[in-house]
Amino acid sequence: MTVPAAAEKTAGDEFQATRPGRLINEYLQHMAVERGLSANTLAAYRRDLLRYHRFLQASGIDDISRITRRDVTGFAQAVATGSDGQSPLSPRSAARTVVAVRGLHRFWALEGMSEADPARDVHPPAAGQRLPKAISVDEVFRILEAVDTSTPSGQRDRALLEFLYSTGARISEAVGLDVDDVSVDEALSGPAVVRLFGKGSKERLVPLGSYAAKAIDSYLVRGRPALSGKGKGGPGLFLNMRGGRLSRQSAWTILKAAAEKAQVTREVSPHTLRHSFATHLLEGGADVRVVQELLGHASVTTTQVYTLVTAETLREVYAASHPRAFG
Incomplete structure (x- = not known):
């Protein structure tokens, strides 16, 4: 489902409030321009990374150089259990969210925004394979x-x-x-x-x-x-x-x-x-x-x-x- 323009604007404003948020926004712009993602896919990335941004804020992290593997792992557990105060995600949706965070940190490392990639060894939870539902x-x-x-x-x-x-x-x-x-x-x-x-x-x-x-x-x-x-x-x-x-x-x-x-x-x-x-x-x-x-x-x-x-x-x-x- 496409995110309404008002929701996109709210998310963008929230990202601008912190330096990690602004760097997340740079990644989203890269995905839109360089990768040519569809509006629906880009909206999904934005929702997932907005949740990550809020998790970092709640953890008191205002500099991406302070993010550790434990922080990324903690976020992966939070989206699966809802311990960050938001609704828990299904295994498939949690896996998608972790993939988005891994891509974000890889981008930061490749662009020289951070020296290390703390998400490199964090793997999304295994999602049960859901077979397509065809009719006869x-x-x-x-x-x-x-x-x-x-x-x-x-x-x-x-x-x-x-x-x-x-x-x-x-x-x-x-x-x-x-x-x-x-x-x-x-x-x-x-x-x-x-x-x-x-x-x-x-x-x-x-x-x-x-x-x-x-x-x-x-x-x-x-x-x-x-x-x-x-x-x-x-x-x-x-x-x-x-x-x-x-x-x-x-x-x-x-x-x-x-x-x-x-x-x-x-x-x-x-x-x-x-x-x-x-x-x-x-x-x-x-x-x-x-x-x-x-x-x-x-x-x-x-x-x-x-x-x-x-x-x-x-x-x-x-x-x-x-x-x-x-x-």
Whole structure:
């Protein structure tokens, strides 16, 4: 979730209050400019490092040269237990916070702001591996077919959901699309490509299947003009009822309503369609590195978690089908 501008300003003001805070701000500016992090990722770093800044203040540390390995370890324990007076974090979130602090100290050491790196040997707590929650092909089809396409908003909803499942796009990538980013005419006769802009504004090309192309074409011809007429005629592909660009929250509501109508009882979010896209490709025989490219993952290690899902599916099928699976 993007941090509101007022919250960003408050955090920035708080960082300026101390020298460690100002040096944290320099690191955040470096991450924004040199690393090209997305707004959401940068906001997460800012929240994590603001908590670290407050921890240092509470410990009476006003000079980064005084920070020791014990201080960093103490902070890692504090975010996991809530002993710093804030809510304890899950193992995964605590690990992310420690990674942010390690990056901060590495930056300070490399830039000559500090002589040592007290966080170098501090490791984040091990987080349990959380497998992506995919739904079955049948459940996906039921959700897609549950949308009533007799209205402009319904045509948009069907186009959006078909697009998410066809491309594996993140919801932020989908709602950020402009009409010119999609070549529907080419896709109607066979898979064409769509330009998606992922984390850090990294561009990738992803095939668009004919079902999604037909849904988008129908929406562009009949649905979008009706919605666009209610606004200022912006370039966004998926529009809300006021003619503006559809929000991520609205997209989640659209999917939830379709899932309820399809009587899919499992919890479903836009990211579920992304997980299902990857899982179904691997189950169909796709190479994990191809799926990595389609998802826009920087490392194949991130994508390989989906192979654990398909392996689990194989075990379930074997257990249910083989006559000597159990004795």
